[in-house]
Amino acid sequence: MGDFPAANRFHLPVLSVVSREFGTFGAGFSLLVVSRVMTAAGAGAWPNANEAVYVPFVIAAPYLVRTLWWYNGGTAAGNVDIGIYTAGGTLLANAGSTAMSGTQVVQAVSLGTPLLLAPGTYYLGLVSSSATAVFRGMSSATGTLQAWDTDVLRGAGVVQQASAGIPIPATMTPAKLTNWGTSTTNLLPIFGISSLASTLV
Numbered sequence: 001m002g003d004f005p006a007a008n009r010f011h012l013p014v015l016s017v018v019s020r021e022f023g024t025f026g027a028g029f030s031l032l033v034v035s036r037v038m039t040a041a042g043a044g045a046w047p048n049a050n051e052a053v054y055v056p057f058v059i060a061a062p063y064l065v066r067t068l069w070w071y072n073g074g075t076a077a078g079n080v081d082i083g084i085y086t087a088g089g090t091l092l093a094n095a096g097s098t099a100m101s102g103t104q105v106v107q108a109v110s111l112g113t114p115l116l117l118a119p120g121t122y123y124l125g126l127v128s129s130s131a132t133a134v135f136r137g138m139s140s141a142t143g144t145l146q147a148w149d150t151d152v153l154r155g156a157g158v159v160q161q162a163s164a165g166i167p168i169p170a171t172m173t174p175a176k177l178t179n180w181g182t183s184t185t186n187l188l189p190i191f192g193i194s195s196l197a198s199t200l201v
Helices: 031-037 143-155
Strands: 012-016 040-045 053-058 065-072 077-088 092-094 104-119 121-127 134-139 159-161 191-194
Touching: 065 077, 065 092, 065 134, 077 104, 092 104, 121 191
Parallel strands: none
Antiparallel strands: 012 191, 040 134, 053 121, 053 159, 065 104, 065 191, 077 092, 077 121
């Protein structure tokens, strides 16, 4: 059986923050586990204008990123940016300031130059210029888990940055997660990367 490569050495063409790759640095505590706690599909407004959320992920085999994407909810407002960072917080590629367009749809932006990710640890960041913009994501089935949701997301390595701005900053300045998985924003937004020229999820 030694001739069969390990499953975790391959990646699906489309990855999201609830794929097995996302979560705390390959420690086995992934956002795929978190999504089993936050079991209800939901939607919520961005907690604060220009605030960014960053989610760590681990690439085990070379992965060519062609597209960055997020899932719009019922209100499209302001501009959005999404970017990939090194583990040290340096921006590698981003979509650029993009007007949020369409409701209840995945919005995707193709990179002008595809980015080849070598095996290693990265962050994927998302920022919105509007606190009224609504994003689809995963939330708790009831409000009883909200306090725990924040702790679980923190445990998975999710961090935030106030006043990150649009476009997303060249260097991330991570801070303790406080505005996600709460009674105000009981949501883990769904966003991700794709090796496809156009993203279908």
